Amino acid sequence: MTTLEILKRAKAASSAVASLSDAEKSRALLCMADAIEAAGERILAANRLDLEEAAGRLSEVMTDRLRLTPARIKGMADGIREAAALPDPVGRVLQRSERPNGLVIEKVSVPLGVIGIIYESRPNVTSDAAALCFRSGNVCVLKSGREAYRSSAEITAVIRDAIAPFGARDAVNILEDNSRAAAAEMMTATGLVDVLIPRGGAGLIRACVEQSKVPVIRTGTGICHVFVENTADPRMALDIIENAKTSRPSVCNAEEVCLVDAGIAESFLPELARRLRDGREAAGAKPVELRLCPRAAKIIDGTPASDTDFDTEFLDYILAVKVVDGTEEAVRHIAAHSTGHSDAIVTRDAAAAEYFLNAVDSAAVYCNASTRFTDGGEFGLGCEIGISTQKLHARGPMGLAELTSYKYRIRGNGQTR
Numbered sequence: 001m002t003t004l005e006i007l008k009r010a011k012a013a014s015s016a017v018a019s020l021s022d023a024e025k026s027r028a029l030l031c032m033a034d035a036i037e038a039a040g041e042r043i044l045a046a047n048r049l050d051l052e053e054a055a056g057r058l059s060e061v062m063t064d065r066l067r068l069t070p071a072r073i074k075g076m077a078d079g080i081r082e083a084a085a086l087p088d089p090v091g092r093v094l095q096r097s098e099r100p101n102g103l104v105i106e107k108v109s110v111p112l113g114v115i116g117i118i119y120e121s122r123p124n125v126t127s128d129a130a131a132l133c134f135r136s137g138n139v140c141v142l143k144s145g146r147e148a149y150r151s152s153a154e155i156t157a158v159i160r161d162a163i164a165p166f167g168a169r170d171a172v173n174i175l176e177d178n179s180r181a182a183a184a185e186m187m188t189a190t191g192l193v194d195v196l197i198p199r200g201g202a203g204l205i206r207a208c209v210e211q212s213k214v215p216v217i218r219t220g221t222g223i224c225h226v227f228v229e230n231t232a233d234p235r236m237a238l239d240i241i242e243n244a245k246t247s248r249p250s251v252c253n254a255e256e257v258c259l260v261d262a263g264i265a266e267s268f269l270p271e272l273a274r275r276l277r278d279g280r281e282a283a284g285a286k287p288v289e290l291r292l293c294p295r296a297a298k299i300i301d302g303t304p305a306s307d308t309d310f311d312t313e314f315l316d317y318i319l320a321v322k323v324v325d326g327t328e329e330a331v332r333h334i335a336a337h338s339t340g341h342s343d344a345i346v347t348r349d350a351a352a353a354e355y356f357l358n359a360v361d362s363a364a365v366y367c368n369a370s371t372r373f374t375d376g377g378e379f380g381l382g383c384e385i386g387i388s389t390q391k392l393h394a395r396g397p398m399g400l401a402e403l404t405s406y407k408y409r410i411r412g413n414g415q416t417r
Contacts, residue, residue, distance in 0.1 A: 003182045006173050007192040010114050010139045013170035018111045018137040020168065022088040025135055028166040029084035032134075033077040035162035036127060036155070040073045046154040047123065054147045058121065060286075061250035061316055066121040066147055076127040076155075079377070083131040086381075089400040090137045104411045109404040111137035113194035116186045117385070118143040118208060120200035123151035130159050130172040132385050136403040141193065142174040143186060145200070149178050187212035197398075199386045202313065217394055219386035222252035222341035223313050224371040227330040227356070229347035230263035236368065237268070237346040238275045241319075244344070244370040245276070245288055250315045252387055253342050253364075253374040257310055257320045259330045265299060265323045273300045276319065288317045295323035310337050327352045331359045338362055340389045342371040363389055363396040 001009075020028075036043070047068040054066060095107040115138050119125045126142060133140035144152035156174040163171060175182050186193060187208060195215050198208040202221045209216050226244055228237045244255035260268055276288035290302035291309045302321070309320040310333075324330045327345070334343050344366035345356040353367045364374040374397060376384025381399025388394040394402035 001176055003175055003177050003185045004189075006175060007114070007141060007186065007189050009170050010141050010173050011192045013168070014111075014113050014139045017134070017139050017168055017171045018090070018113075020137065020166070024166055025088065025137070026084045028163045028168060029080055029131060029135060031165075032127075032131065032159050032162045033080035033084070035158050036073060036077045036080065039154075039158045040070060043073060043151065043154050043158070044068055044070070046150040050123075050148055050150045054121070058147065059316060062121060064248075065250045066123070066151075068123055068151060072124060076124050079128060080131040082377070083135045083400070086135065086400055088135070089404050094406055101415050102413060103415055106409045106411075107406050108409055109401075110407050112403055112405055114139045114141060114192060115385075115403070116141045116143065116189070116193040116196040116214065118183055118186070118196065118198045118200070118204065119148075120145035120204060121147040122199070123148045123155060125199055126152045126155040126174075127159070129385055130156070132398075132400060132403060134163070134168070134171050136400045138403055139171050140173065141186065142172070143183050144174060144178070146178050184211060187214060190214055197386055201315075217386070217388055217398070218390040219388050219398070220252050220341075221313055221339045221389065222254065222371075222387070223256050223311065223337060223339045224253060224341055225257045225259055225330075225334050225338060225343040226255050226371065227259040227324070227327070227334075227343075227345045228261060228264065228268060229327055229330075229345055229349060229352050229356075230261040231348040231352070232261075232264070232268075232346040233348060234264075234268055234271060238271060240344065240346055240368070240370050241272065242275055244372055245319050246280070246285070246317065247370075247372055249317055251372075252313075253371050254315070255319065255344075255371055256312065256314055257322065257337070259322050259324050259333060260296070261327075261330075262295070262323050262325050265296065269296055269299045269321070269323075272321070273302070286317050288319050291318060291320045293320075293322040296321045299323075313339070327355055331356060334360055334362075341387060342366065342374040344369065344371050363387065 092109040117129045159172050160169045193214045197217050198205045280287045291305040292302040340362045342364040343362045376397040376399050379397050385398045
C-alpha cells in the first residue's frame with residue numbers, strides 16, 4: 001500500500017477512534033498487551049533478522065537500542081497495561097464559565113487527530129506510540145528506521161489484529177515504504193497528518209523541523225549536564241554521574257557533560273577518573289572515555305576535548321569534562337551548550353540549588369538526582385511518546401495529556417450578538 005493510501009486510511013479512521021469510550025479503549029489496550037506477549041517469539045524472530053542485517057553497521061550501544069529480549073517485550077506489554085490503567089485524557093472539562101449573557105462555555109480536551117511518528121532504531125517505540133496515541137483517542141502513522149523495520153512491522157501487525165474487534169484496526173499504521181521519500185511525503189501531508197513527532201538523532205529532528213509542512217513537536221536531542229558544585233557530597237556526585245552516563249548511554253536523558261566546580265576539582269576529578277575508568281574496568285564494565293578541558297587536563301589524564309565535544313550528543317561511553325568557577329559560570333555554560341533537555345546540580349548548598357533550578361532553562365532541571373529520570377514512566381505518565389525540548393504545546397516527557405488539544409463547547413438559549 002502506498003504512503004498516501006495509508007495516510008488516507010488513517011485519516012478516515014480518526015473520527016471513529018476519537019469516539020471510542022474510556023472502557024472500550026482500556027479493553028482494547030489490554031488485548032494489545034496480551035497479544036504482544038503471546039507473539040513474543042514472532043517479534044523476536046523479526047528482531048533477529050534486523051540485528052543480522054545491521055551487524056557491523058551500528059555501534060555497541062546503538063545495537064543495544066535495536067535489540068529486543070523477552071524481558072523487553074514484557075516491558076512493552078507492561079507499558080501498554082499502564083497506559084490502559086491511566087485516566088482517559090479525552091473529554092476533560094479544563095475550564096467552565098458562564099457569561100453575563102447566559103452562554104455556558106466549556107474548554108474540553110480532544111485528541112490531536114492523526115499523529116505521524118518518525119523514529120530510528122528503537123522497536124519498542126512502536127508499542128509505546130501505539131498505546132499512548134490509542135489511549136488518547138488518536139490515530140498514529142509510524143515511520144520506522146530501516147534498521148528496526150522488520151521488528152516494528154511485526155509489532156504493528158500484532159497490535160492491529162488485537163484491536164480489530166473494537167473496529168479500530170486502522171488506529172495504528174506503519175508505512176510500508178521505508179525510504180526517505182516516504183518520510184518526506186508524510187512531512188508534507190497537510191490535511192491528512194495533524195502533527196509530526198520525530199524521535200531520533202539531531203539529523204532526523206533537524207530534517208523534520210526544516211522540511212515539514214505539518215506542525216512538528218521537536219523532541220529528543222539531549223546534551224545533558226551534571227554540575228558538581230563546591231559543597232557536593234563526593235560519593236553522591238559520583239553515584240549520580242555514573243548512573244547518568246553509563247546506565248544506558250544511548251538514550252537522550254544520558255549525561256554527556258560533567259561540570260566540576262574549581263573549588264573541588266583537584267580532589268574530585270581523580271575520584272571521577274577512578275570511578276568511571278579504573279573502577280569500571282576492574283568490575284568488567286566498559287570504561288568511560290573522559291574528554292577534558294585544559295583545566296581538567298592539568299589534574300587528570302584523558303583525551304583533550306575538541307571544540308565540538310561540549311556540543312555533542314555522544315550516545316556512547318564518552319563524557320566531556322569542564323572545570324568552572326562556580327554555579328553562575330556553570331549556568332552560563334549550560335545556557336550556551338545545552339539542548340534544553342535535562343540538566344542537574346549536585347550540591348548541599350540550598351541557595352546554589354535554588355539558583356540553578358530557577359536559572360537553567362531546560363525541560364527538566366534536577367537537584368541531587370540523575371538526569372536518567374526524565375522519562376514518562378518515572379514521572380508517573382505511563383510510557384511516553386518522546387521528550388519535548390520545545391516550549392509550545394508540550395515540554396518534557398509527553399504522556400497522554402500532551403497528546404490532546406482542546407476545543408470550546410458553548411451552550412446557549414438563543415443568544416445573538
